[in-house]
Amino acid sequence: MTTAIEPDGFERDYPVLAYLSRYGVGHVQDLRDILEEAAAFRRHHIDPVALDVDRQAMADPCYVADGVLEAAARQGWLTTMIPRLLGGRGLPLGATMMALEELSVGCLGLANLIAAHGLALCTIAGTGDVQRMAEVCRELVLSSANGRPALLSTALTEPSAGTDYEDEDLLRLARLSSEARPAPGGYILGGRKVFISNGSIAETHVVIMPTDRKRPVESLAAFLVRRGTPGLSVGRVERKMGQKACPAAELVFEDCFVPEDRRLVGAPVMRALDLALGATRGAVGVFGAGVARAAFERALAYARTHEHEGRPLIEQQWAQFRLTEMRRNLMVARAAYVEAMLSNELFGLASLLRPNALERAARLLPDAVIDRLPVERVVGSRLVGEAFARAIAHMSEAMIGVSSALGAHGKVTGTDMGMRNCELALDLMGEDGLRHDRGVEKLFRDARLLQIYEGTNQLNRMEVHKRLIAGGVQRV
């Protein structure tokens, strides 16, 4: 006979992880610690400034909350997934995602400012080019320690092709305007990329372009292009509905020469994108859960302090049901992203980056020791590179399919739940929800982008259908 154990708050909120912890998975304590740390960061650095940053960026779309970025960099929030051996925090994908939920409760725009470079890192990792990976990771780690992080952006979307780039079948027929023409010693990049998160402030751009527009899938290439490279300029910085704290910019390439050694080598770029998006779409689902929670918490606080027809809202059954629905939506969003996270750690890109014994041992070393190790040379060596590329090549279509589809599923579910909770909060609060100083209208504006970027929710539904339904569910 077993004895029932009362769940604490953590176990109530994360039943899957509680289950795992009881069966001896050791990293759950790490997850608790990272959550508390993220909550403290949010309370001190995000909550107090979120509305002010939003309003400043409304007036000036180029505005960047340098103070928040600096604090996040110094505290290691930009390097959570970078291996400890390279000076990062070496956390598993799951820990990073849960921390992201906490940050996004405070402000989706600031959370994206802190996390948007994740897509670039994942894309580089997805190619298996460990030499470039080690190089950009070290630069990000060292610059973060100084409080001036060398951010990365991913330049994918074009004015006439956004979703096209994220689906092989669409890309074959897309009307692309950009091209990286081969030239002696490298490539000449031409065209425009738009809506690039952190594009105006990134130090390095991961630029995705075909080398032959007539064969876009086969010739798709990825380049590391530094800010200030001749021929690269920042065009307009967009005025967006929300997430204003994270600038979205246009990048203009005019005869921009990039040397051969700045092209990422390894796995085909389409596969690298597949792997990268499989991880980062789940993270957008995390943002959805974060905003679902923020809307729920604000609506609950409102219901506790406001009356309707002489009685507190919280005492009225219809309001209790609204709040219950919001709580349920949050749990649905969480469940979906936890599934995405676990499947990625088992089968997706994160399975290749999962901390091994050496990496766990490295966590015990202080930064000063890590900095002196010649890890960049070792990690970036040909031997390691070949091993990593082999690992990527050996990933089965079924493995990638499941992790990619559950990432897409986490994204669609989390973002739809996030929007739904914003709607419910606005309905409950009436005119009080419409004013900027209450914060709920900002949640609504911020959340709406989640259903669009990292592939529209329509494209992500197609992805789920293609990978999990059309061909029958494959066992992995």
Next chain:
Amino acid sequence: MSDDSLVRQNAGRFCRQHVEPHLHALDHFPDEPLPSGFLEGIASLELEDLDTNEPEGLAMLAEAVRTMAEAAAAPAAIVLADAVARALPATAGERRLGACPLYADVARPTYRLALRHTKGGVEISGRVPFVVNAPVAAWMVLPAADAEDVDGTFLVHVDADQPGLTVGKPLLTLGMRGCPTADVVLTNAVVRPDRCTPLAPDAFERFFGPAAALVAGTAGASWRAATAYARERVQGGRPIVEHGEMRSMLAEMGADVSVCDMARRALVARDGIDRREAITLFLRARQAAIRVADLGVQVLGGNGYMEDYGQERRLRDARQGGCLLGRPDALRMEIADLI
């Protein structure tokens, strides 16, 4: 030319002159000033002459509101708040711009001033948030409750220069940003007893029609923007209007635009419609309009989220329009009460 057509023509001319060239400034109020001539342009329409107690007057108001909302909802909200404020017999003769808490269910307001009869008149204190037009109006109508009879709601008519009245800074709002809105505080303000009108429960019911016209205007504009974009934008080598899911979304939008228009027409005609039906129709219209605007953003994808294309503004406007004349959740409960 019919009266409706004339109103539509005048409102359209006003929008072309004072709204469409200044959408950015209007949408960035209060951080940017209102365009010069904007409020004067609204005044020049002389909509205050419409008698909204008469079907013709109400229909013309609805037509003006809908025409404006197709360009931008902010001026439509200004006109609507002014019309609601002057619906009382005591305010009917006002020529200047009026203000009222347009988002409150005035029959069951969440926020009311406290009213007390004294020898010198009626003393009023308290705070009413989110009063539409308050920063630019010459007078306003505010809900109040008698301290000795809290069940009775009054509407108090106060001038903007009333001693004891403080109008807060213009609020930054989700949508309709060019419609100046502020919190209002009265501190021991004394007004004449004839400025306090006992509230008839159905005093504002007729305005569900113009309110539906406002959300129908945003829906119509969203629909046109989305269909035009879907014909132009190519994905996977063919216009997105040819993609199955896109066709389904556009069909949904078209159906919802029809719902808005049917609700608007029925509410404006007011033919045998009681309060329960009025609320029901408005809630359906607002739900449909929000869905159209939301799908419009999705059809436009990344462009739909950017200010340039105007669709994100239409979504914000539709969402805010959906809160007119009462909290949606509270109105739903009122339907239950009326059943």
